[in-house]
Amino acid sequence: MRWESDAPAAIAAELDQSRALERFLLDVERRAYRIARIAVRSDDDALDIVQDAMLQLARRYGARSSEEWRPLFFRILQNRIRDCLRRRKVRAKLLAWLPSSHDDREASDPYEHVADEAPLPTQNLATDQAMQRLEVALRELPPRQQEAFMLRNFEGLDVAQTAQAMRCSEGSVKTHYSRAVHTLRARLDDVWGETA
Amino acid sequence: MSRTEDGSERSALETRSKAAFDESVANLDGRTRSALNQARHAALAELEQRKRSPLGRIWGPLTGIAAAAFVLLAMFAPLRSMLTPHDTATQFEDLEIVAGSENIEMLQDLEFYAWLDSADVP
Numbered sequence: 001m002r003w004e005s006d007a008p009a010a011i012a013a014e015l016d017q018s019r020a021l022e023r024f025l026l027d028v029e030r031r032a033y034r035i036a037r038i039a040v041r042s043d044d045d046a047l048d049i050v051q052d053a054m055l056q057l058a059r060r061y062g063a064r065s066s067e068e069w070r071p072l073f074f075r076i077l078q079n080r081i082r083d084c085l086r087r088r089k090v091r092a093k094l095l096a097w098l099p100s101s102h103d104d105r106e107a108s109d110p111y112e113h114v115a116d117e118a119p120l121p122t123q124n125l126a127t128d129q130a131m132q133r134l135e136v137a138l139r140e141l142p143p144r145q146q147e148a149f150m151l152r153n154f155e156g157l158d159v160a161q162t163a164q165a166m167r168c169s170e171g172s173v174k175t176h177y178s179r180a181v182h183t184l185r186a187r188l189d190d191v192w193g194e195t196a
Numbered sequence: 197m198s199r200t201e202d203g204s205e206r207s208a209l210e211t212r213s214k215a216a217f218d219e220s221v222a223n224l225d226g227r228t229r230s231a232l233n234q235a236r237h238a239a240l241a242e243l244e245q246r247k248r249s250p251l252g253r254i255w256g257p258l259t260g261i262a263a264a265a266f267v268l269l270a271m272f273a274p275l276r277s278m279l280t281p282h283d284t285a286t287q288f289e290d291l292e293i294v295a296g297s298e299n300i301e302m303l304q305d306l307e308f309y310a311w312l313d314s315a316d317v318p
Contacts, residue, residue, distance in 0.1 A: 017243075018240060018243060018244065021239070021240060021243060022236065022240055025236045025239060025240075026236065029232045029235070029236060030221045030224055030229075030232065031217075031221050033224070033228065033232060034217065034220055034221050034224075043228065047228070047231050047232070047235070050232065050235060051231075051235035051238065051239075054235050054236060054238070054239035055235075055238060055239050055242055057239065058239040058240065058242045058243040058246070059242055059243075059246060062242075062243040062246060063246075128220075130212075130216055131216040131217070131219070131220050134213050134216060134217075153210050153213060153214055153217075154213075154214060154217045181207065181209065181210065184209055184213070185207065185209050188209060188213075189209075192208060192209045192212040192213055
């Protein structure tokens, strides 16, 4: 019977798919965590975001071709980052209405003035300090420019993949990225510019 | 200037910021690595579960029904084997008593019989 002869091949294909997904997640998980960490400024929130993105990828797109995973994974990741930041804004607005928060009525991001939870244990202090300045500069960028810069430069997605992850046109990606580089260069020229 | 994978030129800012980012990734602490490891395994377990689920959807209810049938058999099979022919005859007699027309009248006077039972009648 046909299904009997196909069964081992199907099992082998499933195993290959599992291994491919494991390799993919192993490859992207740390960079994804750092990207989320830069965006949301909280270790726990960044871990939750990456974990959720992994689960969603496996649940929804696990059966898809492995070539599609990278832009899909980063699309989910960016959506989760946006959800997290949105929740914080809503929470801040609600807290502003509470009687106990008379002194702080502005509905701002509560993490805006919070220092990073822990310094990164980098060996090179100069690189560490430069990275911290980059993170501050990245946070000051408009969200879409920040996304474009991190996906293109840090994750190494090409323009088409970045457009897929950001759900916008390739032209928009180029514009966001170009503006992000221009702003960062102006702010960090003394650290990483051509003249540094 | 350096070049990216797609051939476009990279400025010093892009090259150096990428190097600093990669270094921060390489220096992630053990707690975070462990948490990411667990998250990855959870995602892979999810994938495995999704693969099994089409079959699980068919076998799940059938297994439940079979288990319920087994429990019923396990409960009542020993009772059946314990019943003697006398018990079976008694069961039929009980049924006759309950179903008899005169006993319907008795059921209507239950309060009287309850009083009779509790009263100290010689």
